[in-house]
Amino acid sequence: MNAERFIEELKSPAVLITIIAILIPPLTSMNPYLLNVFIIMLVFIIFSSAWNLLAYSGQGSLGHAAFFGIGGYISTLAAVATGITPYITIFLGGAVAAVAGFLIGLTCVRLREWFLAMVTFGFAIIVQTITVSILAQFTGGWDGIASPRLLPSSIPNYLTYEYYSVVAITIGVILFIRYIIHSRIGIALAAIRENEREAQAAGINLAKYKLLAFCLSAYIAGLAGALEIHHFGYITPEIFGIDISFWPVIYTILGGLGTIAGPIIGTIVLTGVWDGLKLAGMTYERFIIIGLILIITVIFLPKGLVSLPEVIKEKVAQWRSGKEGQVKKEETGG
Amino acid sequence: MEYFEVLLQVLFWGLYAGCIYILLATGLNLIFGVMKVVNFAHGEFLMIGAYITASLFALLNYNPYVLILLSMLVLMGIGTMIERFCFRPILGTGKLNEIFISLGLIYVLQNAAALVWTDEWRSIQSPYASITIPVGPLNVPLDYFIIIGFTAALLIGLYIFLKRSPIGRAIRATSQNRRGAMLVGINVERMDMISFGIGSAFAAAGGTLWVVSGQVFNPYMGSMPALKAFAIIILGGLGSIPGAIIGGIIYGIAENGAAFFLGGPWKDTISFIVLIVVLIIRPVGLFGEASE
Structure with missing residues (x-):
């Protein structure tokens, strides 16, 4: 990679945000509460990016909690059984989630959007x-089981190390997704999303690529689930809950569907809003506000927050030309 | 003879549970037929319908089987408003957007209900709760018969409305060919609102019947029946109302059979297993058509 290309990469919002992520903890003087919030936020950035990768191929899943949870359970069971550090077993969790994604994907790749969402x-x-x-x-059962922590809490400042390790994994995942989306696979997935028949006519094997998207997305989701569980140190079947399935959808839509930066920005903004509302003492109101944000985004900002600068630019340009037009009208009229 | 008794019991439970699913699935199919939209938040209409009946019951202390009509009217209003302000702006912008809007609605409606009515489990007592009617070896609660009869009456009413009334004919025309309906001067957007309203009212009826029969309810109770209604729709074919009725009855019986023979946790799960198996064999559903 030459220097120019490297600078170009630096300008991408994904990279900028990860740099900010690295700098945040020292600036907040390693506050443990904030570090916890940031770790969970990073996990959900990975999770939302995984969901977004599947949506990139036009498949909107409403059950990604399945892969998130499978990753968490498999990694936990493997780490307990073998005593290996969770930093290795999380990849096994992802792999089993990918197998599950493959199996359910076999059905899903042939379904229309609504059916896929229901299945x-x-x-x-x-x-x-x-x-x-x-x-x-x-x-x-419902009680759940204890899960080994990523790092034992006996290590001084373990939370800081944990944070940086999760940052590293997040950057790795985002670069991987970037690579996929810019490769032939990504182009094929986008073609399928835009028009299945034309994609097929161009020689793209629909089932193969959609299934591949399912596996990759499930793998990354499983990885995210395993990370979260090893951070909490406990896993219960609540992890398969509807909320867990819906969060990545909401984060991604708000940030911008089908963009790499979308899930990242959406997760950061909504985590901020969510925790802010919590501090303000709201319970049900927070969910109502999140729901309204989702509806308003879909109707008025369908490309998400990442398109906001463009939309504003356009509006300003319109307003200016409208003003000029008015002036001209007055000139010719007067 | 005991085995026969069990089967009969399962059959009655299934019929009664099936009625709730039929009401939901019929409403969803009516909306889908006209707008080609699947509202994933339909179960929340069921939940709100149940709460409105319960609140009116607490307020007026009147027979809940009469209050059901008021609840349906209120939900018809809510439904038309939601159609106008949430679904119409995104009509034709992609199927994923409908799913996302519904998700947002689920969050808003569930938690608005929790704000107004708290999230405690509640129940209301039917005035006929103690009356049972002997059917062979069983004592079937009178409520089950009322529920089955009320559902049948609503479906017949809908059938007559769609077949005979001018608005019903316009709704059918819109669902057959939207552009054609526009050409002959039908206000298709008004038909969208009306069918969404009727669909919501049917959900409210389903919710009320659900709680009158003694089921406990809370603001999150709507999701599960709604998902089962979707499964029924997939089995019976999108947009087909007869398919929804047959599918609903079969489904209710199958589900209660599974709960009895396999155990409680499987009650909700078996439906999705059936659903996935059907879709593996036929990706467009049992009676669905291959093209849109």
């Missing part, structure tokens, strides 16, 4: 039921 939603519920019934002896 993925149902899938999360099925996984939850299996977790608390058939697999209860391994998973602890």
Whole structure:
């Protein structure tokens, strides 16, 4: 990579934001509460980016909690059974989530949008039921099980190290997704999203690429789930809940669907709003506000916050030309 | 003979649960037929309908089977407003957007209900709760019969409305061919609002019948019946009202059978397993058409 290209990369919002992420903790004097908030935020940046990768191929899943949770459970069970550090088992969690994504993807790639949304939603519920019934002896049923921490809390300043390790993984995932989206695969996925028939006519194997998107997305979602669980140190079947499935959707839409920066910006802004409203003592109102933000975004800013500068520029240009037009009218009229 | 008794019990539970799903699925299908929109927040209309009936019941202490009509009227109003301000602006901008709008509505409606009515579990008592009617070896609550009868009456009413009234004909025309309907001077946007209103009212009826039969409810109770209604729609075909009715009955019975023979946790899950299996075999649903 030459220097010019490197500077160009630096300008991309994704990279800028990760740089800010690295600088934040020292600026907030390593406040543990804030570090916790930031770690969860990073996990959800990974998770939303995973969801966004699938949506990039035109497939909107409403059950990504299934992959998030499978990653968490598998990684936990593996780390408990073998004693290996969670930093390695999270990748196993992702791999098993990818297998689950492959299996459910086999059905989903042939479905229309509504059916896909319903099936993925149902899938999360099925996984939850299996977790608390058939697999209860391994998973602890509804009570859940303890999960090894990413770093033992005996290490001084462990939270800071944990934060930076999660930052590193987040950057890795985002660069990977960037690479995918700019590769032939990404171009094929975008073509499928825009028009399936034309994509097929151009020689793109629809099922293969959609399935690939499913696997990659499930893998990254599983990775995110495993990270979150090892950070909390505990896992329960609540992880398959509807909320967990909906968050990445909301984050991504607000930030900007189908862009790399979208899920990042959306997660940061909404986490800020969410925690701000919590500090203001709101409970149900927060959900109402989040719901309204989603509806308003879809109707008035369909390309999300990343398109805001352009929209404003356009509006200003319109307003200016409108003003000039008025002046001209007055001149010719007068 | 005990086995026969169990089967009969499952059949009655299934029929009664099926009625709720039929009301939801019929409303969804009516909306889909006209607007080609799937409202994932339809279960929240069911929940709000239940709460409105319960509030009116607490206020007026009148028979809930009469209050159901008031609740339907209120929901019809709410439904038309939601159509006008949430769904109409995004009509034709992509199917994913409808799903996202519905998600937002789920958040808003559930938590608005929790703000107004708190999120405690509640229940209301039917005036006929103690009356049962013997059917063979069983004692079936009178409420089950009223629920089945009320559902049938609503469906027949809808059928007559769609077949005979001028508005009903306009709705059918719009659902058959939107552009054609526009050409002959039908205000298709008004038809959108009317069908959305009727669909919401049906959901309110379903919600009320659900709680009158003694089920407990809270602001989050709507999601599960709504998802089952979607499963029924997939089985019965998108936009097909007869498919929704047959699918609803089969579904209610299958679900209660599964709960009885496989155990409680499987009650909600079995439906999605059936759904996924059906979609593996036929990606457009059992009676769905291959093209749009």
